[in-house]
Amino acid sequence: MLVVMKHGATDGQVRDVVRAIEDMGYRARPMPGAQRTTVGLVGNDGRVEESRLVGIEGVLRVIHVSPPYKQVSREWWPENTVIELSNGVRIGEKDVVVMAGPCSVESREQILETAHRVAEAGATVLRGGAFKPRTSPYSFQGLGEEGLQLLARAREETGLAIVTEALDTESMGLVAEYTDVIQIGARNMQNYSLLRAAGRAGKPVLLKRGMAATIKELLLAAEYVVAEGESRVMLCERGVRNFDTHARNLFDLTAIVTIHELSHLPVVADPSHGTGARSKVGPLARAAVAAGADALILEVHPDPPTAASDGQQSLTLEQFDALMAELHPIANAIGRRIARARVPAHG
Incomplete structure (x- = not known):
């Protein structure tokens, strides 16, 4: 999951996102860019409450890199279930x-x-x-x-x-x-x-x-x-x-x-x-x-x-x-x- 910050988001707002992710029990990886910063959420097991992140000041949107369904996903288990x-x-x-x-x-x-x-x-x-x-x-x-x-x-x-x-x-x-x-x-x-x-x-x-x-x-x-x-x-x-x-x-x-x-x-x-x-x-x-x-x-x-x-x-x-x-x-x-x-x- 990627948390995309708004253009001009402050360092303090980025830290707020990092703190919220860590409080949920996951690792946060800030990735500063030329125009805006994104924060990667590492270890998403499908139980992340997205609403806790989108409401933080300075957050533009949340992007799911992997599907929110985990155990039924073919990424989780590539072989057909019989x-x-x-x-x-x-x-x-x-x-x-x-x-x-x-x-x-x-x-x-x-x-x-x-x-x-x-x-x-x-x-x-x-x-x-x-x-x-x-x-x-x-x-x-x-x-x-x-x-x-x-x-x-x-x-x-x-x-x-x-x-x-x-x-x-x-x-x-x-x-x-x-x-x-x-x-x-x-x-x-x-x-x-x-x-x-x-x-x-x-x-x-x-x-x-x-x-x-x-x-x-x-x-x-x-x-x-x-x-x-x-x-x-x-x-x-x-x-x-x-x-x-x-x-x-x-x-x-x-x-x-x-x-x-x-x-x-x-x-x-x-x-x-x-x-x-x-x-x-x-x-x-x-x-x-x-x-x-x-x-x-x-x-x-x-x-x-x-x-x-x-x-x-x-x-x-x-x-x-x-x-x-x-x-x-x-x-x-x-x-x-x-x-x-x-x-x-x-x-």
């Missing part, structure tokens, strides 16, 4: 993992039918919401613990790992008890108490990008989880708000490439929420694999028109089968493959 799930599936290597299932767990019949079908088509992770954050308080809010129990039953029958969302710190323990991956949704990306709780829950975390969040903000949110001791974090691009009305969100394919450049964490793509329209999910899923996504998370429902939530963006079981067949040659073309797991016999 996350192994309970069923042996590994995310972050050559295989592209497909997570699929309904937006909400609605019934035993619905989730088991979907789980068996997506597993047979090649998915290795089952998604499904037991607790649902809805814009309207009158919309379906999920089955709660009953939904988690149904997801666990589906895992027993199919061998799929499960991912589901924790909405608050109160439900975090319950979700961690049943799930294989804890999802933090877009609305909670900057819920810092929830991020810290997820970092202490002992399970991998799938962190979704906020609806108006920058990539830097997403990486800083991930830093909260990793700072609590949980290094198994996946970053999910799920679209950001847009001024156009032709899609629910703007699905940012560039984010997949950019996050890989900046971070060692695996990248998951969510074209279902990224587009909000069933007809657009397939094309963007194919594009996400081509762009280098480590995993896809897709909404699939046996009868989308009757879905309790997000039916308009859910693929039918037949559409999911067709999409999976299309993804294999795309993955192969870039030297990857779609992950598959052994499907247990129906019992």
Whole structure:
């Protein structure tokens, strides 16, 4: 970090900056120039409170030489992080993992039918919401613990790992008890108490990008989880708000490439929420694999028109089968493959 002094800053003001840096436990290195002086902060571990410096008399601005997120940065760890799930599936290597299932767990019949079908088509992770954050308080809010129990039953029958969302710190323990991956949704990306709780829950975390969040903000949110001791974090691009009305969100394919450049964490793509329209999910899923996504998370429902939530963006079981067949040659073309797991016999 560099503290740039104003033109004509006094020696006393430079000393004030040096003293403030040393009081925070870091080393300061004044660097006088022909026009102005800069002060380098040596040993920045990402916990520097910038506001303590910018308010000092004579300071023009503070420049970050290295990113404010440390542990999730590729500068910190150049090798890709690989996350192994309970069923042996590994995310972050050559295989592209497909997570699929309904937006909400609605019934035993619905989730088991979907789980068996997506597993047979090649998915290795089952998604499904037991607790649902809805814009309207009158919309379906999920089955709660009953939904988690149904997801666990589906895992027993199919061998799929499960991912589901924790909405608050109160439900975090319950979700961690049943799930294989804890999802933090877009609305909670900057819920810092929830991020810290997820970092202490002992399970991998799938962190979704906020609806108006920058990539830097997403990486800083991930830093909260990793700072609590949980290094198994996946970053999910799920679209950001847009001024156009032709899609629910703007699905940012560039984010997949950019996050890989900046971070060692695996990248998951969510074209279902990224587009909000069933007809657009397939094309963007194919594009996400081509762009280098480590995993896809897709909404699939046996009868989308009757879905309790997000039916308009859910693929039918037949559409999911067709999409999976299309993804294999795309993955192969870039030297990857779609992950598959052994499907247990129906019992």
